[in-house]
Amino acid sequence: MKALPIVRGLLSYVPGFERWRSRGTGGSDSARYCYAVWMRHLVKAAESGLDTSPRTVAELGPGDSLGLGLAALLSGARRFVALDVIEHAATETNLRVLAELERLFAQRSPIPDDREFPEIGPDLDSYEFPHHLLSDERLAQSLEERRVAQIRDSTARPQRGESMIRYVAGWSDRAILEEASVDMLCSQAVLEHVQDLSGVYRAIARWLRPGGFASHQIDLRSHGLSADWNGHWAISRPVWRLIVGRRRYLLNRAPCSVHLDHIRGSGLIPRSGVRQHRVSAVRRRQLAAPYRGISDEDLETSGLFVQAQRPVDQ
């Protein structure tokens, strides 16, 4: 058991500490990272037979920039909505990322692979630029000069009525988005942090239009809170409470099958699900009480990529 996470949890009770400590969320302040993530969700959607020309794209937990959504807009989406619990993404960063994304699309750059970003899932069979999805004809329209200027303007002034972008930081109510208004909702390394998993999965299902789909990469590892990749399932409830402290979000510790159950329970139909496996670093007898009944498969699942669709007739 590491001591530092407990110290951090205790420090979170000190007024102002969390804001002061904030050091970014992962990688989305890099355009190449956002490009790599967007392309993975898009390529996988094609493999699952899902719509790869979504009009309205939403993202849960964009983190340090709105780059995934900007990549979606440059690919032809008309509208992007980002929901986070904290405002991590600054306009200046978004504009820089947009300029770099424009270059990546213009050059039809290959998708950054697992050597450049070993932490980004899911793996793809090919990292070539996906010409079959983003044809020259499609990109001639989506990257047309006036359209890109509109995306730039929307990025600079997302609060304007005609902006193609809506960024809500501090959302908590599912009424924040209209029912059946989203074609594709992505999240990358977010759902392992969400506290109200049932409420959020139900909200996602409600926001999707019939036939629309959600695309999630979920990192089920301990995020450095324990020495072992799955040591967080061996931490007792009282100690976990100390580690969490008053942080705005940390980990919900839900194993893979809990996410899959929530997805099915929300009425969505999983179209593809790839479990990322890793040998368990903890023995079954070391597990904390709430995790003793975990299946062998869950115990060895370190990540999940899943795409799930709202039935067309709903």
Ligand SMILES: C[S@@+](CC[C@H](N)C(=O)[O-])C[C@H]1O[C@@H](n2cnc3c(N)ncnc32)[C@H](O)[C@@H]1O
């Ligand atoms: C590890 S970061 C990932 C950021 C980004 N998606 C990336 O790939 O770098 C987790 C993000 O989830 C957000 N988050 C946590 N709980 C959330 C919730 N209930 N709804 C939306 N976002 C949430 C955090 O504020 C943060 O932006």
